[in-house]
Structure formats: structure tokens, C-alpha cells
Amino acid sequence: MPTAISPLAPKTYAVLPPIRGVRMATAAAGIKYRGRTDVLMIVFDHPASAAGVFTRSKCPSAPVDFCRRNLAAGRARALVVNSGNANAFTGRKGDESTAITAKAAAAAAGCGVDEIFLASTGVIGEPLDASKFSGVLGDLVTSAADDRWFEAAEAIMTTDTYPKVATRQAQIDGVTVTINGIAKGAGMIAPDMATMLSFIATDADIAPAALQTMLSDHVEPTYNSVTVDSDTSTSDTLMLFATGAAGAPRIEDASDPRLGDFQKALHDLMHDLALQIVRDGEGARKMVEITVTGAETDAAAKRIALSIANSPLVKTAIAGEDANWGRVVMAVGKAGEMADRDRLAIWFGDVRVAVEGERDPDYSEDAASAVMRAEDIAVRVDLGLANGRATVWTCDLTKEYVAINGDYRS
Secondary structure (H helix, E strand, C coil): CCCCCCCCCCCCCCCCCCCCCEEEEEECCCCCCCCCCCEEEEEEEEEEEEEEEECCCCCCCHHHHHHHHHHCCCEEEEEEEEEEECCCCCHHHHHHHHHHHHHHHHHHHCCCHHHEEEEEEEECCCCCCCHHHHCCHHHHHHHCECCCHHHHHHHCCCCCCCCEEEEEEEEECCEEEEEEEEEECCCCCCCCCCCCEEEEEECCCECHHHHHHHHHHHHCCCHHHECCCCCCCCCCEEEEEECCCCCCCCECCCCCHHHHHHHHHHHHHHHHHHHHHHHCCCCCCCEEEEEEEEECCHHHHHHHHHHHHCCHHHHHHHHCCCCCHHHHHHHHHHCCCCCCHHHCEEEECCEEEEECCEECCCCCHHHHHHHHCCCEEEEEEECCCCCEEEEEEEECCCHHHHHHHHCCCC
16 A cells, blocks of 8 residues: 555645534454554444445445445445455355345444445455454444544545545534545546445435435536546445434425535535545546536536546646647547537646647747646636536546556555
């Protein structure tokens, strides 16, 4: 696991306040890493509403399958997460491992197996020995506390160089509610729902169906708009839990106007965590915001933006601080969406580098290069066709990415 913290890491970390009705504890079970925690258990004192979105990979992990089945009931009493082993492509052994873990968690939390949720992240294809951590779950329930959000974020890290945390507050009918979230992810990041895990909890009182609608709505412009390396994990899991302990009125419908402030805060928190993942991209030294305007539709704009963001040639040029706008032209052209070369315009930061199918007549290599030397770089492409618009975020592709992934299983 990398030891140096990403240069794009936050200078300070948010301090997450307690969420009423939520407690957590961590343990070191030695699943893969030595000398660090690798098991997280989040306990809900009373049944919490649950919502989730998961990888669209056709080879999902055993925990993803387990969560999908349990999500139908829409309630949660505990979540168990392990790092170091994804429990993916593990066949019948993977299902047996989730069953053992869920049974142990249910016994520890005093609830039914259908109120347990599981997530795993790490190496694919290695059987997960559930006995390594299922025996500690009773102690975790006993020792769980409401002020360990930072420790929780640390326990789910794999190649991450820093824990990812965020918090927001909102008003629902005059009552203040809190939203806390944690996430992990640095490589195998191209969420498609939505190796990414993220867990969010609030003390608002929101019915499962409404919670699910909100989560599904906000995932597209946040987690599903970031990419590190174009690879969608088998384990991507994003879950949102609501304890109802704040004393705010219960909300049954996501379109309820009383949720306006909450919706904004939830979106803001999810966007914050998504960008933290990009800023911790394996080996990353630069974060890149790519905005495409003038496309036929918003969906077309997003596909073009992702074509740019996922291009190894674009990403290596950014790593080398090379204002190679020709690679952006290439990525637009290969995206499979309508584009007109002679209407295309491209900006690096505030510097327009190309317009009307050729290099900008006022192009300045010095000005463009100055933009590329920054840690945060904005790239904008206007197709000049219609009103479709989208923004995605990515990072550069460096030698360190190859080094990290060249011996990931070692």
C-alpha cells in the first residue's frame, strides 16, 4: 500500500459529529495488511432506512449480490466492511463467506440476517476466510462508539493514501439534521451504478423508497462522473442510511418540498467525497475537470467528456504538463457521438487553444503551459451543435500508477 500521501490530499480533514443512532468500531484482523485496521462495523441502534446503488459489472462480488437481496426490505441494523480482499470471483466459497459473516453480525447485533449489509474491497479471486473477522464482531458491537468516523474511513482503505470524510447539515421542517459520509477508492475507479466504497448516514427520518430515489438521482452527477482509470470495480457499493433519530418529521416522498435543503446538502456531500477519490487517484499529481458543452444531448456530452477523461494519451500529456490539445481532439472524435471538426473549440483553463477546426490564431504555448503546471486543471470543449452539457473529473496518469498496480498482489 502506498506510504506517501497524495499531494492533492486535503490540507485539513472535516471533523464528523456524531449521528444519532449510529455507532461504529474497527479491528485489525490481518486479512491482508499488517499493522492496520481492516474491518469496520457500523451499528444502528434501531432499524434504519437503507438505500443503495451498486456496480453494474457483470462479475459482481458476493457481498454486492448479498446487499442487493437484502435491500428489498429497506432496513438495516448493521454494516460490516473489510479491506484487503474483495470476495469477488470466489464462487461458492464467496457465498459461504458472506453467509458466515452475516450470521455472525446478526447474532452480535441482535437482529435478522436480512438487516445486515456487507462490503468487501481488495484483491479479486482470493477466497476470503470469514473466520478471520467474524469472531470479532461481538466485541465490535460492544465497543462501538458514535465518534469514530475518521477511524472508520481508515479501516476501509486499500491503496488510498488518505481517508475520505465529509459532513453536512440541513434543515427539514425547521429541524437540523446531520449527514456524514466516508469513502474509499484510488484505483479501479470508473463507477457505473456506481474499487469504490462509500457509506453515508443521516439522522433524518426518511422512508426507504424516498431515500433510494434521492440516492439514485444524485449518484449520476457525482460518483458516476469521476474516473481514475476507466475500470469499473466488481465491488462498487454506495449506501445511504437514515436513523430518524433527529426528531424531524418522517418524509415518505422524495419530491416532498421539505427535502429541498436536505437534497442540496446530500448532493454537496456526495460531490465532495467523489472528488476526494479522484484527488487520491493512484499516483495522481493533478486533478482535471473536463466540461463539454454544445453537444446534441447531456448524455452525449458526458460520453465525450468521459472519452477525454479516460484517454491514456490525454492523461499522460497532463502528467507531463504538455498542452497537447491534439489528444483532446482525438478523444472527441473517437467517442462515437456527433461532432463537427470545424465547429470545435478547446480551452485549457482560460486559454483557448483551438477554434473552428484549427489552432487558435492567438495561441500562446507559454500561456497554455502555465495552465498545465497547476495542480488543478480545467479543460473545456465546445462542440457548437446544441445545448448538451456535462462535467466529469479525472486525474493524470503517472509512472507511479504503473508501479502501484504492477505488484498489487505482492
